[in-house]
Amino acid sequence: MEGAPLIIDNGSYSIKFGSAANENNEPIIKPFIASNCLVKDKYNVSYLSNQVKDIKDISSAVIRRPHELGQLVSWELESHIWDYCLFNPDEFDGFDVIDSAQKDLVLSEACITIPELSKHTDQVVFEEYDFKSMYKTCIAGFIPFISNDKYKIISGKDTEEPSRSGFSNDDDDVGNGSKKDYRDYQLVIDSGFDCTYIVPVIKGVPVYKAVKKLDIGGRFLNGLLKETLSFRHYNMMDESILVNEIKEKCLFVSPTSYFDSFKKKDKRSVVYALPDFQTSVMGYVVSSDHPLADNSQSITLRDELFSIPETFFHPEIAQLLKPGIVETILESLSMLPEVIRPLIVGNIVCTGGNFNLPHFGSRLCSELQRQLPTDWTCRIALPKGDTSLFGWEAMQAFAQTETYRKNRVTREEYLEHGAEWCTKNRFGYQTWI
Numbered sequence: 001m002e003g004a005p006l007i008i009d010n011g012s013y014s015i016k017f018g019s020a021a022n023e024n025n026e027p028i029i030k031p032f033i034a035s036n037c038l039v040k041d042k043y044n045v046s047y048l049s050n051q052v053k054d055i056k057d058i059s060s061a062v063i064r065r066p067h068e069l070g071q072l073v074s075w076e077l078e079s080h081i082w083d084y085c086l087f088n089p090d091e092f093d094g095f096d097v098i099d100s101a102q103k104d105l106v107l108s109e110a111c112i113t114i115p116e117l118s119k120h121t122d123q124v125v126f127e128e129y130d131f132k133s134m135y136k137t138c139i140a141g142f143i144p145f146i147s148n149d150k151y152k153i154i155s156g157k158d159t160e161e162p163s164r165s166g167f168s169n170d171d172d173d174v175g176n177g178s179k180k181d182y183r184d185y186q187l188v189i190d191s192g193f194d195c196t197y198i199v200p201v202i203k204g205v206p207v208y209k210a211v212k213k214l215d216i217g218g219r220f221l222n223g224l225l226k227e228t229l230s231f232r233h234y235n236m237m238d239e240s241i242l243v244n245e246i247k248e249k250c251l252f253v254s255p256t257s258y259f260d261s262f263k264k265k266d267k268r269s270v271v272y273a274l275p276d277f278q279t280s281v282m283g284y285v286v287s288s289d290h291p292l293a294d295n296s297q298s299i300t301l302r303d304e305l306f307s308i309p310e311t312f313f314h315p316e317i318a319q320l321l322k323p324g325i326v327e328t329i330l331e332s333l334s335m336l337p338e339v340i341r342p343l344i345v346g347n348i349v350c351t352g353g354n355f356n357l358p359h360f361g362s363r364l365c366s367e368l369q370r371q372l373p374t375d376w377t378c379r380i381a382l383p384k385g386d387t388s389l390f391g392w393e394a395m396q397a398f399a400q401t402e403t404y405r406k407n408r409v410t411r412e413e414y415l416e417h418g419a420e421w422c423t424k425n426r427f428g429y430q431t432w433i
Contacts (some may be wrong), residue, residue, distance in 0.1 A: 012067035013193035156378035157371030
């Protein structure tokens with residue numbers, strides 16, 4: 001009997017990995033998570049991936065990542081991180097890829113990967129790790145295979161009848177077609193650490209001519225938050241780890257509009273205690289349960305809480321002369337056949353770590369609905385749990401299908417045809433342009 005494949009969602013911020021099923025052929029509930037970085041502290045001590053948690057002094061730490069501008073450019077570093085993840089049972093609850101030559105691999109990569117970089121990935125997978133077979137595509141290509149109970153639906157029109165939703169959770173047919181018909185036409189918004197991709201997916205295939213990239217992601221928010229805090233409070237330009245922690249714990253997207261939240265900025269202010277590296281390494285949000293300690297430094301966040309994420313909708317806040325996420329979605333829609341545009345906007349799926357920001361999905365839905373024709377309805381599917389894990393869950397569901405078994409590339413095929421054939425004819429976006 002064929003073993004469960006290994007699934008790796010190779011994100012620019014973190015790697016989500018694990019087997020598709022356990023020894024009893026039951027689906028794994030959650031993957032293992034490892035930071036996709038190498039950190040050097042101010043004492044010149046290096047920490048790989050999750051070893052970052054062992055740093056006693058995060059000030060002035062320098063972070064190096066294998067991804068730049070959304071592309072995997074450094075396999076020299078990435079291979080060390082993969083070794084740490086796949087052959088380190090002490091760190092990951094006994095998980096160990098004992099013999100990769102007997103393992104199948106399902107891998108994610110950037111939506112539009114430069115062909116030479118994609119070839120490099122194929123070479124590493126088949127020649128260095130010696131995997132038995134591989135299937136790889138962007139996260140958007142896996143999304144149609146995930147089950148309906150993994151997400152919740154937000155509609156741009158509150159008065160709409162639930163039975164008309166293309167994401168109906170019922171097993172009955174919807175409209176003139178089944179649930180699968182609606183999955184054949186989706187718009188996937190993948191907002192990760194490096195950037196945000198808008199990817200229309202038709203019949204399980206990304207429409208690469210209509211793919212749009214927004215250069216705003218978690219890394220951009222971190223940089224803008226650094227500048228804002230440094231200007232208003234303390235110099236934090238070298239505090240990458242601390243600023244990222246503040247972003248994840250405190251920031252949110254304004255539920256209705258920037259101006260509405262600005263009026264209430266004092267009521268929603270948050271006091272964040274800075275680390276003293278004795279009682280606290282990462283700092284904490286001050287609350288009644290966790291009061292501010294004596295002689296501790298703190299910063300009070302007011303409009304920074306929502307003005308930083310607001311750049312998704314209004315990049316001019318950060319002096320960027322580029323369209324926001326709503327305009328980018330409309331630009332992508334304009335590249336599609338007119339007849340399917342209403343169906344596409346009724347089947348939008350959001351994934352990526354930035355959608356963990358409170359109110360992001362609902363605000364996006366309301367903003368987009370205002371820009372659409374009045375007889376169109378915007379429906380957005382949001383993951384029920386951690387949005388950064390949604391892609392891995394979709395990959396896990398895909399690994400159980402016959403489509404996966406038919407379309408993967410075996411090591412024998414790769415060795416026979418070479419990396420050029422593998423990239424151009426099977427996994428490269430050039431095939432679909």
